[in-house]
Amino acid sequence: MAAVRTSRRAAVVAIALVVAAAAGLGLWWTLGRDDADRDCTGLRADDRVRTVLGSAWRSDLHCTDLADGLRRATTGDQPGVHTLEQARAMRALVLALAESKGHRVHPDVRRPLAEALADYAADTHAVLTLVNDPYNAHAGWRDDAWQDDQGVHFSVHQRELVPVLRGLSEDPTAYALLRAADQRQAAAGFATVKPNPPDTRIENQVGLAAMPAGAYDAIADDVLRKRDTDARSAWRKEALSRFQAAKADPVPDYSAAPADHLAAACLARVDPNDASGFVGLQSQTVCLLNRWSVASGANLGEHTLGALGDRxxxxxxxxxxEAEKALAP
Known part of the structure; x- marks a missing residue:
């Protein structure tokens, strides 16, 4: 009988090992086989990436070296200022990342590429508004980066940009970098509106600021949807900590640096220790509007502020x- 029991136990153990192996194989099949970016192979082998890297490309480039090379190829010494070659490189990189299945981007690549893409916030902000005619006109696959009297620009379709932002935002620091850069663009837009009397562009500016903010809300929702409670809390806290770290201290005077004042004042409201702090980001445009009204001296009435806040x-x-549509399978 003892021999029979031993034999049965051995059989049970063997079956358990087979099941575990099958489960592991199934997990690899699901998460690995269809993920060409699990070791950066897909991104590294993309012809567009090879072109961007030029002589710096190697078939054995480690993910961190790949990310560093792409960052150097797409950004320059002066923040927000790019050559046509750099903008073309960023456009090619975004299009390559947009084809990643399930918005997957290797962890070693997320933050460096988010830093590089945040340097193009003027362009990504314009794309996310969906109503910028020059950017819409240059968004096609056969289009190119371009230069005008305001500088160098690149564009893609919103349906291509949003999945890239989502893939990078798996890293909460990357998300904070991208969203804070977008918020500064919104603040800069408000800072151009004349307050006395209030410029009629204020209504348009509210819309131009709010549309990209909504896209970033959707991206955060999509990231958090696939995490359990503890993981969601950790992601939120790290992202909020990065937002808080991005604010200027002290907040500059509006008269000296209006855009920096607005952005810093609203970032200062972020509290990483507040469980509901992330919800405050969903009203960032209202915050920018209210701060602009006071700091600029426009002093819009309660009724006007309420109507603009609703907008x-x-x-x-x-x-x-619109971002949710771009993220849909």
């Missing part, structure tokens, strides 16, 4: 819905 929330909701 901001409605437009942000539209931006969220």
């Amino acid at each position: 901001a929330m409605t437009t942000a909701h539209t931006g969220r819905q």
Whole structure:
């Protein structure tokens, strides 16, 4: 009988090992086989990436070296200022990343490429508004980066950009870098509006700020949807900590640096220790509007601020819905 029991136990152990092996194989098949970026093979082998890297490309480039090379190829010494070659490289990189299945980007690549893409916030912000005619006109596959009297620009379709932002945002620091850069673009837009009397462009500016903000809301929702409670909390806290670290201290005077004042004042409201702090980001356009009204001296009335605030929330909701479409399988 003892021999029989031993034999049965051995059989049970053998079956368990087979099941475990099968489960592991199934997990690899699901998460690995279809993920060409699990060791950067897909990105490294992409012809567009090879072109961007030029002589720096090697078939055995480690993910960190690959990311560093791409960052150097797409950005320059002066923040936000690029050559046509660098903008073309960023456009090619975004299009390559946009084809990644399931928005997957290797962890070693996320933050460096987010830093590089945040340097193009003027372009990505314009794309996410969906209503910028020059950017829409240069978004096709056969289009190119271009230069005008305001500098060098690149564009892609929103449906290509949003999945890239989503893939990079798996890293909460990368998400914070990208969203904080976008918020600074929104603040810069508000800073151009004349307050006395209030420029009629204020309504348009609210919409231009809110649409990209809604897209970033949708990206965060998609990232958090696939995490358990503890993982969601950790991601939020790290992202909020990075937002707080990005604010200027002290907040500069509006008269000296209006855009920096608006962005820093709203970032200062972020509290990484507040469980509901992330919800405050969903009203970032309302914050920018209210701060602009006071700091600029426009002093819009309660009724006007309320109506513009409603427009901001409605437009942000539209931006969220459009981004959700871009992220749909």
